[in-house]
Amino acid sequence: MNEKSIEQQIQSLDDQLSESLEHQKREAIFAEQANERFAKNMACFEQYYPDIAKTFSEFSVRDDFCIHVTKSGHGNFVPKGYSAPLYSDDPIAQSEAQVELNIKTPVYCATDYTSYETNEDDERIHVRYMRSLSESMEQIQEENEPQLGALPAHFPTGIIFGIGLGYHLEILFNRVNFEYIFLVEPDLEIFFASLFCTDWYKLIEQVDERGGNMFFQLGADTSTFIKDLEVLVERIGAFSLVRSFCYQHTPQSEVVQLIQQWSREYFKFQFGHGFFNDAITGLSHSIHLVEKNAPILTGNQSTGIDLSTPVFILGNGPSLDEAEAFIKANKQNAILLAAGTSIATLYNKGIEVDFHILVERPYSNYKIFGDIVPEEVYKKTNLIGLNTLYPDNIERYKWAGIAGKGSEAGTFLLEILGHTELNKGIPLIPYCNPVVANAALSFALYAGFKNIYLFGIDNGNLLTGEHHSKDSIYKMDQDDEDEEGMFCLKMDGKYLPANFGGQVETNDLFMMAHSQLENVIDYYPKRTIYNVGNGAKLTGAYEIPAEELLPIPSKADKFAQIEALKADFFTPFNIDQINDELVGVKGFNEICDHILSLAKEPVKSRVEASELLMRQARYVYSFKNTALNHLFHMIKGALLYYHCPMLTLLYTYKDEEFTLQSYQKINTLWQGYVSEMKDFYKDNYREKCDLGKD
Template sequence: MSQKSLEEQIQQLDEQLSSSVEHQEREAKFAVEANERFARNIACFEKYYPQIATAISEYKVREDFCIHVTTTGVGNFVPKNHHAPIYGDDPISQVSAQVEYGIQHPTFSATDYTASPILEDDKRIHIRYMGALTKAFQEIQAEQKERLTVLPEHFPSAMIFGIGLGYHIDLLLEKTSFDYCFLIEPDFEVFFASLFCTDWFSIIEKVDERGGSLFFQLGADEQTFIQDLETLADDIGAFSVVRSFCYQHTPLPEIIELIQQWSSQYFRFQYGHGFFNDAITGLAHTVHLVEKNTPVLTLPKQKRVDLSTPIFIVGNGPSLDEAEEFIRENADKAIIFAAGTAIASLSKKGIDCDFHILVERPYYNYKVFGDFLPPEEYKKTNLIGLNTLYPDTTDRYKWSGVAGKGNEAGTFLLEVVSQTLNNKGIPLMPYCNPVVANTALSFAMFSGFKNIYLFGIDNGNLPTGEHHSKDSIYRNNLDDENEEGLVCMGMNGKYLPANFGGQVESNDLFMGAHFQLEKLIAHYPNRTVYNIGNGAKLKGAHPVRAEELLPLPEANRDINEQVEFLKSDFFEQFNLEEFDDTLLGVKAFNEICDHVLGLAKEPVSSVKEASDNLLRQARYVYAIRNTALHHLHHMIKGALLYYHCPMLSLLYTYTDEQFTLESYAKVNTLWQGYIIEMKEYYQHNYRTKCDHGKD
């Protein structure tokens, strides 16, 4: 070995030793800082997020859990089931470049507010003001002004997919601020590791000082993510998510899956907020139903009904025809719920139902159903509806009962009446909307039935093209204007997997109904639900072809007796002759409208001022949620969301601030008019039944 070679080896060993010593020094320094940081983070979470603090304290790390210290002196981490660390050797530089790219090339969630239909003949307040809003946005969009292509210094919301070790959060919040920031991380262990690397206490305090809101969705997965986000949006308002900066931090498959889910389910946060006319109609109908002494769903004192009795829930989808013979041959062995227009299809097939399920509040629906069947047919069956139902509907049936629908002004008052008279609240059936099939399945599962069959609950057109049962009141050929029957709701290119291959073409309403059905089935895991035919596949239900169904065994008990037990065990009359109108809070509603109107009239000179003004209005309205004025929150909430969401989006769409503020002022004038009309209408019409559809 040459002298030079020996010297080189000695030098190399010396360098390795020096590097090892330096690394040990970095690790020692990091360990001190990391432990101090962890302690401060825990204290901060205990103050602001006690549930997360508890989860942290109870968390057990894996045996090989380790924060690796890079040559740049910061932490790195290898997630479980992965072979490579999250970052390279210089995480801060790497993340800084990513954040800068995200700011310069942002992805924004957005809604087209020019596509809503304008119904000139519908004079309801909400419909008129939504038509005016649509026209205003069409005019604004026609100007074709330059749109934002860079993330501004303030933006309404952020959806951050992947927390990683948190380095990007601090860097991002140094450059911009958000009113609402959602941090979504599937792997709790990764978040746990970030507690040693990121000053969460500093981030949280910074957001708090700015008056912002920071939400953690830890352990998010495809089963819980959208549902948890919906719960949050319901608590704080959908405006918190509709105009969001969307940022992907880590490229992991589970993160990409959540982003895809957010993209496909985003429409859920744009609509379905309820609105003023619906709210006041539901309130008025509840008052009338109570005064008619209509039985209300309560928690049963006894359960005489045999919960093993099969339940047939019959919708009007085309797969109903496939199971016609099975339903007919087994009708005396099951309790049959006819959902909405399916009652007419069953009648045409010669099959009676035990309960008709209805939810719609407009007079028009009451009138149309009166034309479907002769009065004597309705008198043969019972009705189960929601407390928003048009009150005269109950007079048609042998017996009628209603259940409280969640998120309704009238339901809160129903709760008050029940507490006052019976010293107990009323149960709210979970996931009972948006369509009658949801209500029917919700009631069946709430009641405790174990074996439920779904017929004609297809949530769209079958892969073969059929849209309804051949015996339905809808036209078979929708394009034939000479054919008798109603024109059914069109599908709009949304698709769901079908039970036995192919796809069901759907629309936003049925997509929402399908999503709710799946959540309902998951909510009651110890039930058996059979989904008959090749309609939309339902997670948690057993797909079955009609020809594969086995005949039901003879019923252990008389079905008619079971029906009577179901009515008497689960429903209770209040025996209240007259509703106390002071509970309706006319004076309080006037004050709420005046306050929101006063805020809306305040002058604004910048986009940020306008955004802050909307935020003040919204937080005032949401502050009365879950108070004695809860029903008044529901009275104005829908109107606020349907206007605030597009107004907020407008403020953060264009680069021209002057144009933005001028456009905002026009829409804000409409919003003020809406508030004034709501205030005037409420004090004179809180007992007025819906007249939509009257000649």
């Protein structure tokens, strides 16, 4: 070994020793800073997010939990189940490069507001203004103005998938001011590590000082992410999500799965907000139903019911035919609920039902149901309807009970009456829309039944072509003009997994109905739900072919149980006339006048216009869960249907002058909509829906 080689080895060992000493210094400095940072972060979370503070004050980490210190003096972390750390040797430089790339080439979520389909003969206020909105948005789109490329310094919403150790957030927030920030992190341990690495207390205070809104979804997975987001958006408004900048920070597969789910289910946040004409007819129908002395759902349990008694929920899907023999053989030992037009299908099959479930407002539906089965069928049948139901329906039946639907102006009027007249609240059966099957399952689970069979609840067309039972009132061939029967809602190329493999073709309405069925099943655990036949698969339900169903043992007299259910769950209010002052015409006028005064304020930039929309929305949402809650629901849907496209428009095009000119066109329509709502409300809050009348 020569002298030079020995010197090289000595130098190498000396370098390693120096690096080791330097690393020890970095670790010591980081440890001191990290512990101080953690304490400040926890104090801040206790003030702003106490539930998060509580979770992480009691949090247990795995035995090999370790935050590694990089050469740049920052923390790094290897997530559980992974071999590589989240960052390189310089997490800040790496995060700066990532933020810069995402700002230059952003990924946006947006909705096309040019294709709102309406019946040209429908002259209701909402429908007319939505037609005008679609036409105006289409005209704006046809200008072919260049759209935003890079992310501007102000943007409505940021959705951050993967919080990591948080290094990117300070960089991003210093570059862009968001009105709404959604932080999604599936790994709680990663977030715990971030409390030692990122000055969360500074970020939270920064967002608060700007008047922004920041929401955490920690521990999110595909079973909870969209559900939790739906609950949150119902509380704060869908405008918080419709124009979003989407940013993926960390590459874990769990994060990728959440992004894919968001992409698939974004449609749920675009529509279905309710709207003024629906709200005012729902209010009117609720008033009429109370004054007709219809029993209202007020109870929550019954001692006269054997909750193990099976409940058959009967829809109109083609799988109903597969189970016809089983239903006929076992109907005496189960309570039968017919959903919507399936009552005609079952009549054609010779099957009598115990309850008919209805939800629809229009007069046209009332007329259709008067024609599809003989009058005497209804006189032997009980009805359960939502309070939105066309009120004359109840006079057809042996007995009729009404359940409150959530997020409805009429329902909150019922709540006031329940407290003042009966000293009782009005329970809201959960996830009871958008279709009748949702209301049927929601009520059966609310009532406590533990064994429920779903027949013909297929949520789409089978790939063999069938869309309804062969005995339904619908045409089997929708293209055959000569075939008798009604046209049914078309499917539009969306698909859901089917029981036993394969898929069913569906559309947005049934996708939403399917999601709501899964939500209500999840809401009531420890129940047994049999999803019979080859319709769409439901998470939480047992799929089973009709031929494998076992005979149902004899049960106690089901008719006595039905009478107990009616008596114990439903109560008439015994009110001859509702005091019109409760309807709040004066309050509604004041709300509309204030919105109009705000909408007419001049704006000189897209940021000012965005802030003006925010002021209107916060004003309207300030009435939520107050004594004027029904007025909030009267106007909420209209606001969402107009504010969502206006906000999207403000952050679509590069040219600010073109953007503001286009915004003013839509804003003028919005002012007209509000003015017409104000004038219409005072004279029509007792008018029943006349949609479908000659």
